Amino acid sequence: MAERARPAGATDDVDAVTRAVLTASRLLVAVSARSLAAAEDRVTLPQFRMLVVLSTHGAVNLVTAADLLGVNPSTAMRMIDRLIAADLVSRGVNPANRRETVLQLTPDGQRIVEDVTARRRDEIAAIVARMIPGQREALVDALTAFAEAGGEPAAPGRGPDLYPLGWVDPTASSA
Amino acid sequence: MAERARPAGATDDVDAVTRAVLTASRLLVAVSARSLAAAEDRVTLPQFRMLVVLSTHGAVNLVTAADLLGVNPSTAMRMIDRLIAADLVSRGVNPANRRETVLQLTPDGQRIVEDVTARRRDEIAAIVARMIPGQREALVDALTAFAEAGGEPAAPGRGPDLYPLGWVDPTASSA
DNA sequence: CCTCATCGTTTGCATGATGCAAAATAGGTC
DNA sequence: GACCTATTTTGCATCATGCAAACGATGAGG
Incomplete structure (x- = not known):
């Protein structure tokens, strides 16, 4: 819509950028998929997402974890059960409020998240190193402008840089 | 790994770009998630991925669809059953080879894919329009260089521009 | 023609993810 | 102590997933 409603000049401009963004997007998804592949024989994708949430938000209770993940508490519940069985997450009782649980990553769980994160950073760094x-420099400026236009906070060094990590691409397989 | 093994100067450089890429990546995932949201009350995410495959590859048989999706034929089988029940996909018999089926989108199925695709393009175009x-121009050049360094084909106007469409973001919900 | 290996589809079985609703449990109020 | 609320947990149903086996159609040799 946005492009169709304009004279040809401005249209082609925006259109070219859009196409470039979509191509780059495809590459980024492919990178993430590869980074994820290593962990997929230890945990499922939803389970990995849970690990990421626990990694970034530390000790939380069940409803909070479910909210952060955007799933129903009952779903989170059973997922946590499985992760505990795999010794990737621990569940304790909040001494201040005994009806709440305290969920935390075990060292094993922490390591899985770190491995995938590091792998992804490395893959991107390797691509960047080839430029x-x-x-x-131009890429930093351009992406910063893009992120600002899109209203994305520039994500300063907030810890171990966990971001869009854990997707699935429908078309990546067809490439 | 790649950055740690170098003197500080080059390291910071690559690191800054990597961070910018990750931020942009997060934005792109958020955009896709929003584009997908509209369709999620009609189909599940795996189902939508199947629709995308059928949309881009036209009439295919079951094993081909399964391969393109990267899933087991039995999984694809049951997914198709549900999509047929929802009148989003049709299944016929290949007259040339009666043991093969011919899967195709119905107009309804086609429309869902088109809606999501258009919405995503529009969202990106809207962001770009704010720059x-x-x-x-700088963004096009920078992204093109990035995609080339990452070995991603520049995806010329190959039809209705379907790409990394249909993911899930573990951290997007926590934003 | 009949038989057999093969390819594509389908079904059986098991596990995980998911949501809604209801039960059980713990905390706080009056 | 009765009542309301928040949190966890369980029951039930549906979808996604893979592996293995059964079924059905093709095509090649005999």
């Missing part, structure tokens, strides 16, 4: 320095 | 023209 010439001038392109790198 | 100043100079930034837009």
Whole structure:
């Protein structure tokens, strides 16, 4: 819609950028999928997402974890059961409020998240390293402008950089 | 790994770009998630992925669809059953080879894919439209260089532009 | 023609993810 | 102590998933 409603000049402009964004998007998804692949024989994708949530938000109770994940508490409940059985998550009782549980990653669970995260960072860094320095600077500026236009907080070094991690791409398989 | 093994100068450079890429990545996932939301009360996410496959690859048989989706034929089988029940996909018999089926989108199925695709394009176009023209050009160049460094084919106008469409973001919900 | 290996589809079985609704449990109020 | 609320847990139903086996159609040799 947005592009169709304009004279040809501005249209082609926005359209070209959109196409470039979509292509880059495809690459990013492919990178993430590869990073994830390593962990997929230990946990399912939803389980990994739960690990990410616990990794970024530390000790939380069940409803909070469910909210952060955007799923029903009952779903989170059974997922946690399985993760505990796999020794990736621990469940304790909040001494201040005995009706709440306290969920936390075990060292094993922490390590899985770190491994995938590191792998993804490395893959992106490797791609970036193949660009010439001038392109790198330009990319930072361009992406920063894009993220700002899209209203995405620039995500400063907030810990171990966990972001859009844990997706599935429908078309990546067809590539 | 890749960054840790270098002196500080080059490291910070690559690191800054990596961070920018990850931020942009998060935005792109958020955009896709929003585009998908509209369709999620009609089909599940795996079902939508199947629709995308059928939309891009036209009439295919079951094993092909399963391969494109990266799932077991039995999984694809039952998914197709449900999509047929919802009148989003049709199943016929290949007259040339009666042991093969021919799967195709119904008009309804086609429309769902088109709606989500259009919504996503529009959202990205809207973001791009908020950037100043100079930034837009720079973004195209930068992303093109990035995609090339990552070995992603620049995806020319190959039809209705279907790409990384249909993911799930573990951290998007926590934003 | 009949038989057999093969390919594509389908079904059986088991596990995980998911949501809604209801039960059980713990905390706080009057 | 009765009552309301928040949290966890369980019951039930549906979808997604893979592996293995059964079924059905093709095509090649005999």
